[in-house]
Ligand SMILES: [Fe+2]
């Protein structure tokens with residue numbers, strides 16, 4: 085049916101994607117290196133910001149940490165995009181997705197592939213590595229619609245949290261220009277992905293949640309809150325602290341995660357995401373993350 | 374090549390439960406099992422009363438969820454003083470304290 089609002093949106097987004105199409109292989113002028121005295125991530129976005137662990141560092145140490153923080157952020161985004169592309173590819177030409185949506189998903193996949201190329205190139209060039217994922221996949225059972233909802237909610241979590249960071253950094257004159265540029269181009273594509281993702285997730289919720297028992301709904305909501313929390317915890321990566329030369333990396337992470345200043349940052353940066361979940365009824369209220 | 378791990382400088386405040394690394398030489402098998410048990414009980418999704426036997430299936434019983442595993446891996450890394458390559462491990466290693474010990478710590 086081509087009268088569905090989601091199909092109209094998909095056609096609009098397809099057109100925009102074609103108008104704003106860009107070439108990841110030629111788009112960037114990769115600098116040979118990023119100078120040591122440059123900020124690589126906006127200081128306010130660094131995971132220790134606002135805590136005594138941050139103020140105890142010299143500016144040089146803070147800048148060094150910002151380099152590994154951006155590496156971790158780009159790695160997280162890349163690691164989140166891998167299953168996203170796999171899941172989107174699985175859905176192409178399936179009956180549960182309309183032909184307009186399938187056409188848009190081709191752009192979604194194309195753009196995410198470019199993002200992975202760009203984040204991978206950045207991390208390899210300036211850090212010599214991409215931070216590995218620590219997730220382990222366990223098989224589990226779902227009721228009808230639950231896996232579909234989980235998949236699109238995961239996509240939204242990765243994209244909304246990332247987008248908050250992208251928007252701050254694409255406007256930040258203090259940071260290395262290559263980082264600013266990557267954040268800008270990522271945000272431009274992601275705003276379309278998010279537009280589609282929000283509408284599609286809302287439609288899925290309206291379709292499936294009425295068929296679930298209260299126990300399934302409860303289990304799903306608990307999982308979602310845990311998933312958001314665990315996605316946030318990834319921003320406090322001990323390997324990144326260790327690479328930046330900080331001692332006691334694991335305790336540093338635990339302390340930073342428990343600090344009220346970082347909780348405030350997470351609440352602010354998740355406002356859009358959690359507001360969406362609460363507004364649509366996917367969550368009953370905005371949880372603390 | 375990964376640089377050799379050195380024990381962190383002691384800066385923790387009193388009451389901190391920072392685990393000691395096995396490479397400090399003072400963390401033997403029973404200490405590691407105790408640390409793992411403490412962590413699992415502290416993060417349990419269901420009430421754990423009494424003793425938690427080392428062969429309790431922690432995921433199957435709903436004591437931990439799969440989302441807790443990332444946290445557990447980081448805790449294990451801090452106990453080992455070395456990174457864990459999650460691509461190389463089988464999910465079965467997360468069955469119980471016994472499998473965690475043999476998978477991550479046994480010589
Ligand atoms: Fe992306």
Ligand SMILES: [Fe+2]
Nearest residue numbers: 196243274277
């Ligand atoms: Fe995206």
